[in-house]
Amino acid sequence: MTALEDLPTPALVADVDILERNLAEMARALPGPRLRPHVKAHKCTGIARRQAAHGHRHFCGATPRELAGLARAGLGDDLLLANEVVDPTRLEALAQLDARVTVAVDSEATVAAAAAAGLREVLIDVNVGLPRCGCAPDDAGRLADFARSRGLSVRGVMGYEGHAMIVADRLERDAATSKAMALLAAAHAEVGGDVVSAGGTGTFDLNAIATEIQAGSYVFMDTAYEKLELPFAQALFVWATVLSVSPQFAVADCGLKALGMDHGDPAMGAGKVWFCSDEHVTFAPHEPARVGDRVRVYPAHVDPTAAYHERLYLVSGDRVVDTLEIDLRGW
Amino acid sequence: MTALEDLPTPALVADVDILERNLAEMARALPGPRLRPHVKAHKCTGIARRQAAHGHRHFCGATPRELAGLARAGLGDDLLLANEVVDPTRLEALAQLDARVTVAVDSEATVAAAAAAGLREVLIDVNVGLPRCGCAPDDAGRLADFARSRGLSVRGVMGYEGHAMIVADRLERDAATSKAMALLAAAHAEVGGDVVSAGGTGTFDLNAIATEIQAGSYVFMDTAYEKLELPFAQALFVWATVLSVSPQFAVADCGLKALGMDHGDPAMGAGKVWFCSDEHVTFAPHEPARVGDRVRVYPAHVDPTAAYHERLYLVSGDRVVDTLEIDLRGW
The missing domain is CATH 2.40.37.20 (D-serine dehydratase-like domain)
Structure with a gap:
């Protein structure tokens, strides 16, 4: 030993006793598919297996390699690429995985790339206030129709309230989250589908709109998140x-x-x-x-x-x- | 293609034409062993080979893996671990390399670790103003004697003027370098040996004391070094x-x-x-x-x-x- x-x-190094308490606390708050663990925080199938043991079988990742590794590890029940990718080679490889794969799209170009690669399911990624990926909220319905016209199944919407995530004051964080999620809810009304994917460790218990929360950092935590007085x-x-x-x-x-x-x-x-x-x-x-x-x-x-x-x-x-x-x- | x-x-990605001009410019300024390329900047034996092709056969690194990789690549003529390491396993592996290996020491503990691992040659690492590794300048002679008493050959001194390295104004950079190198020269007078190893990309043409300059970033450059108007x-x-x-x-x-x-x-x-x-x-x-x-x-x-x-x-x-x-x- x-x-x-x-x-x-x-x-x-991770203290496994603390880590398991973090996993248990999150699984209690967001059981099963209410949490879609984001593997970008740890990039480790061994940790993903522990998350699965706590009941979470739907994962998301930010890179094709993250999804491919999860599929190889037998964790491919429902994988979301919570990011835009336009490289045909890597998109085609995702379509070939022994896994259910959904990808985020936020433009006609990313829809076309997904369809051309043989992928079948997408989420419409909506910009809810963080200047990063995501279509304008009022363009989400049109983009969903465009995706359906290309033969893609639109499972719903995704929108990351990253600008709210490490706001120190809980009330302010809540307000910023609610404002962002109102945009996502409006987009969802136009898009349809069962999935509203959003959130992260900082808003896991504040986001009242998302059907699933994409949290990752809660497993390990860091000094930035530590300031938020999370459980x-x-x-x-x-x-x-x-x-x-x-x-x-x-x-x-x-x-x-x-x-x-x-x-x-x-x-x-x-x-x-x-x-x-x-x-x-x-x-x-x-x-x-x-x-x-x-x-x-x-x-x-x-x-x-x-x-x-x-x-x-x-x-x-x-x-x-x-x-x-x-x-x-x-x- | x-x-x-x-x-x-x-x-x-590196533009090989720019990179080769950087290599040629440095080899002109500091030919052969006047430069001891620091591989920590690139961590790539392929780049080290190009540096060797420009006449530099003595390398330094910051980690045991960097030195081991250079030795495996046939670049082990004269390798310096320009850092303190106390792990016996990795020090013993360094002693077993098919290469000439010198390690930096700055305390009785690091001397003892080097001797116990079977290493034979050291440089006395001297603190010349950057709060990092290195013994006090006035302790260098005593430490060299201690190293010799443990059967180690003391090749000279090393001292990194990192606090001078990216000072934007050239005159100020020169002054800070001279001040640091006066400390190193005084330590060298007490220690003896042929080697005074110091410097980096920012002081490559200012450091008048060092017998060899440990530069690495000049190969690639970055936006921080770009501000110094180096060649x-x-x-x-x-x-x-x-x-x-x-x-x-x-x-x-x-x-x-x-x-x-x-x-x-x-x-x-x-x-x-x-x-x-x-x-x-x-x-x-x-x-x-x-x-x-x-x-x-x-x-x-x-x-x-x-x-x-x-x-x-x-x-x-x-x-x-x-x-x-x-x-x-x-x-």
């Missing part, structure tokens, strides 16, 4: 070794190539983070540090953190209980 | 496809998992970047964009960008002339 202490560092706890950290100690600071081997940095510096229990460089985090330790000490580094954003690592170690206390490949990386 | 246009996106041009970009177009903005498939973000948002020729999310860049295009258009996204920091990608495509004009594995990723 490997001890946490003995892992080669930097190592991506999920931080399970993920990068395990690092102190390499160098000076009077005012210490340095551990967890840097920019082990951390998603778009939400800023990571946090540490062992001290205050000064800055990160390619392979190092420099921090002011609370207690005197020694070379060889192990420390936990909590990322500010889990998704681009997991995407840097080859594997995820699950630990219970200080024992490594499982090693999972981060097998859905790349595109 | 694959066309750039036909690459699956997002793709890490190197931006060769690297992420090739992306426009997925969605709205009246005010467009969205392409190059996001946080394809870009190092610690230096901020990337730049684009096709428009002004608004923000990045996991798989997207939202930008205001200068000219009307269409779904399926290809665009170039220039990262703000090359090192953590390359570390996300499996391969690098070399293009000349719009033709793909080579595909290189980013084979030195991980630790």
Whole structure:
């Protein structure tokens, strides 16, 4: 049995007890198909299997590789590519998967690409306020008709209220979510279909319109989501070794190539983070540090953190209980 | 022959003509062993081979995997691990490589780890002003004696003036470099040995003390280094496809998992970047964009960008002339 202490560092580690509590809490709030776990947060079929064990059999992903990996893992009951893809080769491969595959479309071009690839089911992706993908809400009905004219089955709508997702104040987050979902509901009335797919970890219990919530980060959590006081706890950290100690600071081997940095510096229990460089985090330790000490580094954003690592170690206390490949990386 | 246009996106691409001009310019300024290319910038033995073809046979890296890969590729004439590592397993593996291996040490603990692993040569890593690894300058002589007492050969000193590296004003950069290198020279006087290893792309022609310069980013360049008006041009970009177009903005498939973000948002020729999310860049295009258009996204920091990608495509004009594995990723 490997001890946490003995892992080669930097190592991506999740506390499996916290992780399982997060999974159970979400499955209680959004049982079965009320949650469509978004695998982009972890890119790991081993974690998707745990989500399935909690009753969620419908998944979504952001890349063709994520969907292909889920299908290969026998998790292909109902897969949603919650993103636009126009590459014919990869769309055709999705159509060939041993899985039910639905793709998001938001333009005539993406509808045409899906139809040409032999895909059969789509969701109309609606822009509900985040300047990213999604058609204008008042164009959704027309686009659904266009998709049907190309032989596609339109299962409903999708709209990501990403601009509401990490609003710190719960009332403001609720208001932003409601405003976004009013747009999605109006679009849904024009589009039809059974599915209204939206949401994420930050709005999982606020979004009253979605028939399914696309949450992913709740599994691991990060310092950005931690501020929202959600009923999920931080399970993920990068395990690092102190390499160098000076009077005012210490340095551990967890840097920019082990951390998603778009939400800023990571946090540490062992001290205050000064800055990160390619392979190092420099921090002011609370207690005197020694070379060889192990420390936990909590990322500010889990998704681009997991995407840097080859594997995820699950630990219970200080024992490594499982090693999972981060097998859905790349595109 | 694959066309750039036909690459699956997002793709890490370097313009080989610009890259070769960067290599030639550096080889002219710092011929042969005057440059010790730092492979952390590209993590690619294919690029290291091109650097060797320009006369540089001594490399450095930041991780054991980088050194092991170089040795396997026959590039092990003189490898420097320009970082502290205390993991016995990986240090012992370095000692077993079919290569000349020198490691940086900055404490009794790192000296002891190197000696115990069977390594034979070290550089004393000196803190020259950047709060990261490196012993205090006035402790370098004592540490060198300690290393010799453990049977290690001390080849000299190393000190990275990272705090001077991207200072925009050349005179200020020069002053910061000189101040840092005065500390390194004093330490070197106490330590002895032939090697004074320091520097990087930003100080390659300012550092008058180093016997060898550890530059890496000059190969690719990025928007941070671009501001320094160095004689190197931006060769690297992420090739992306426009997925969605709205009246005010467009969205392409190059996001946080394809870009190092610690230096901020990337730049684009096709428009002004608004923000990045996991798989997207939202930008205001200068000219009307269409779904399926290809665009170039220039990262703000090359090192953590390359570390996300499996391969690098070399293009000349719009033709793909080579595909290189980013084979030195991980630790």
